Amino acid sequence: MKQVPWPFHILVWYYKQPILGYGVLFVIALCWGLLPHTGEVVVLTVLLTPWLACLLILLNYPFMSGVIKSLRLTLQKRRNHALEHGTIHCFFHKHGQKKKVSGRAKADGFRIAGIHSTKEIREAFAEFLSLNKQEQWKMAISTRCGSMLVIAQGIGIISLLSALIFFGVWQPSPPTIALTLGAQLLLFLGLRYPLGRLLQKHRLLSLDFEDAKILDIKQVDRIPLIENGPVYFVRTHVQSDPTSP
Template sequence: MLAALLTPWLACLLIFLNFPFISGIIQRLRLTPQKRRNHALEHGTIHCFFHKHGQKKKVSGRAKTDGFRIAGIHSTKEIREAFSEFLSLDKQEKWNMAISNRCGSILVIAQGIGIISLLTALVFFSFWQPSPPTVALTLGTQLLLFLGCRHPLGRLLQKHRLLSLDFEDAKILDIKQVDRIPLIENGPVYFVRTHVQ
């Protein structure tokens, strides 16, 4: 009875607390073709950098319509080399490098799966008073779905909605050091302005 009374309020609270996440999903899934291309170039550049230098450094990026930000690589020469290496690959190798488990889309998918499964459980538990073993089984299943689906769904989302290799050629127009975003970016931050055709 108490669960039935609390469920609508808990559902509203979960939706309210996750509103920034929901709006972020909508924005991320509506990337322009140019931003999707630069997102692939950003991922590929970072992956090629890691391939050469190892993954000890914390490197991150963010795609824009006219290029991408890259944080944590200490020289423009290393950025140019990684960018060139990525462009030299065949299309399948580019996809293998561009689709990344380190992308923020994995976190978005994970949070989405978590929210949907919790809301589903709240509704389910409010209408049917399950036994403690059933609750444990339901929550355990949700945890397994969360852990098992976040990477495959995130990679699928990247390939079909967030990244694009639909270009003939790409080049770096210039690289400028820019201010870092506190608490988000580490080390020097560069904006890599690109020309993609």
């Protein structure tokens, strides 16, 4: 496996720290808004705002594209996403959360990284399916899901980029700047988890199936920087619920 250049390590680390990413954008927006309202600064602001906005959009493109992609998942992928979450949750319930385990859903199954035994994967999968739907939903909706990072950073990016454009064009007073950024900070802290859970339940996950089973489990190559430990692809067969519309 080829060695990954160090800039990619920094970018991946940055993408996994939504609080840090939001903090950087917050400081930029604050400094941008508090620039003095002199003629030279106004001209400089008008000239630089589009470039700064483009740079921030490019830097945070994975989050913004992730939000769009998450709203377009097929039903089959949403079902496997729920099975992946449930399998990982049941594994943690039995073995504890010290191990770093991650997953990624596909149309015909899901990847799971960090579990060293296919037997443990099968046991966790079976345990999840043995639960009733209400218990399955509790386990499937996870704060560990990458959608939480996407939602958190997405909220921060959209709100703060809007603030940058607003500050650059209208040059509001310091009290208005404080009120605007304070409101955005409260939205970021208050909405990221509830919105992430809501998005998971209605757009990312589906328990709309009667039964599911594992067809086979094969070890596959891991994705550098994203996955740790052995990686397996769990190929599934999901039986649709005949009572569902």
